[in-house]
Amino acid sequence: MKYIIILLFLVSFGSILAGYLMDLDCSEKLIGFGVTGLFFIVFPLFSYYRWKDKDVKDYILTKENLDKMREREGDTRQK
Template sequence: MKYSILIAFLVSFGSIVCGFLLDVAYAQKLIGFGVLGLVVFVFPLFSYYRWKDKDIKDYMLTKENLDKMRENQKN
């Protein structure tokens, strides 16, 4: 999964760079497809990969978590 995300990132980023550097008629399309690849494929896959084993309740501001934060600040 990690390598497929890296490959998709490199392809998308390479498309953006080629769109800026090459003087061809479809340069704007290269930039657009590169940005689309980042937004539609790379970012969601990366987010899923990084959050798949985490519990969302650990990151929410609930009463229990606020109490834990206050306890940690006192120490």
């Protein structure tokens, strides 16, 4: 999955660069396909890849998590 994301990123970025550097009739389309690929394909795949094994509850500020944070903060202040 990691290599697919890297490959798609390079293809999208290459498409954007080719659109800017080459003077073709379809330069604007190359830039558009590159940007679209980055935002609708590469970024969601990257986000899924990074978050697939994580528990979202660990990142939500609930009363229990706030209490844990306060306990840790108190421990570091006493040292």
